[in-house]
Structures are given as structure tokens and as C-alpha cells.
Amino acid sequence: MAANPVPVVAAIIRRGDEILIARRYEGDGPEGGKWEFPGGKIEQGERPADALVREIKEELGVRIRVNALYTLVHYDNILLLVFLADYVSGKVKNIGCQDSRWVRADALKGFDFANADLPVVKKLASDF
Numbered sequence: 001m002a003a004n005p006v007p008v009v010a011a012i013i014r015r016g017d018e019i020l021i022a023r024r025y026e027g028d029g030p031e032g033g034k035w036e037f038p039g040g041k042i043e044q045g046e047r048p049a050d051a052l053v054r055e056i057k058e059e060l061g062v063r064i065r066v067n068a069l070y071t072l073v074h075y076d077n078i079l080l081l082v083f084l085a086d087y088v089s090g091k092v093k094n095i096g097c098q099d100s101r102w103v104r105a106d107a108l109k110g111f112d113f114a115n116a117d118l119p120v121v122k123k124l125a126s127d128f
Contacts, residue, residue: 005074005077005078005079006041006077006078006079007042007048007078007079007081008039008040008041008042008078008079008080008081009039009040009041009042009048009049009051009052009055009080009081009082009083010036010037010038010039010052010080010081010082010083010117010120011037011038011039011052011056011064011066011082011083011084011085012037012070012082012083012084012085012120012124013037013038013056013062013064013085013086013087014084014085014086014087015086015087015102017104017105018102018103018104019037019102019103019104019105019108019124020038020060020062020087020092020100020101020102021035021036021037021038021100021101021103021108021111022035022036022037022038022059022060022094022096022097022099022100023035023036023097023098023099023100024036024097024098024114025097025098026098031114031115033098033112034112034113034114035111035112035113035114035117036113036114036116036117037082037117037120038055038056038059038060038097038100039051039052039055039056040055040058040059040096041055048081048083049066049083052064052066052083052085053066056085057090058095058096059095059096059097060090060092060093060094060095060096060097060100061090061091061092061093061095062087062088062089062090062091062092063087063088063089063090064085064086064087064088065085065086065088066083066084066085067083067084067085067086068083068084069081069082069083069084070082070083070084070120070123071119071120071123073116073117073119073120075115075116076115076116078116080116080117080120082120105124105125105128106125106128108121108124108125109121109125
């Protein structure tokens with residue numbers, strides 16, 4: 001892990017028994033085209049939960065309610081803060097991603113996830 005990892009937020013957005021996942025654009029770095037739990041970078045002075053609400057609205061066009069911190073993942077030079085969140089409203093639009101899908105937790109292992117998200121997929125498989 002880097003000495004000063006960059007904090008990044010991600011959401012496990014739940015709607016009933018489904019979770020919203022997003023696919024990165026092809027060519028978006030070494031993990032382009034892979035699936036992830038949506039989120040993004042925290043801006044200066046921004047609280048992680050507020051960053052998550054903003055990022056989800058910007059990238060997917062939906063409103064969420066952020067609940068508890070679910071897990072932390074240290075990967076390469078990032079610290080991924082993963083929160084549980086509830087879908088509130090809006091039609092999902094692929095604004096900042098190539099694709100998105102609502103899937104059941106037990107189907108997550110069938111998707112090619114970015115490396116930082118793999119520990120989250122594993123934890124969800126045991127928790128849900």
C-alpha cells in the first residue's frame with residue numbers, strides 16, 4: 001500500500017434484493033471494461049457520504065441514501081471506502097460508465113470486477 005493512499009468512495013446500492021453495479025469504459029486504464037461498485041473521488045473538504053451521493057448522481061443519474069460503512073479495501077494506491085446505500089429515486093442512466101445492471105448478490109461472481117472490488121464481492125457473497 002502507498003504511504004498516502006487516495007481515498008475513494010464506492011456504494012453497494014440496494015433496491016430490494018438487487019445491487020447496482022457499473023461497467024467502466026473500455027480503455028479506461030488497465031481495468032477498463034471491468035465491473036465495479038459505483039462511486040468516485042472525494043473532493044477537498046467533502047465528507048465521504050456526500051461525495052458518494054454526488055458521484056452517483058453525476059455518473060448514474062439516481063438519488064441514493066447512504067447508510068453505514070460496509071468495508072475498507074486497500075488496493076495499490078487507493079483506500080476504497082465502501083458504503084451500504086439504498087436506491088431512492090431516478091432512472092439509471094449510463095452517464096459516467098459504459099453499462100450498469102441491477103443484479104442479485106449471488107450473481108456478482110459471474111462478472112469481471114476490477115481488482116479493488118474483488119474483496120467486496122467476496123465479502124458480499126458471505127454476508128448476503
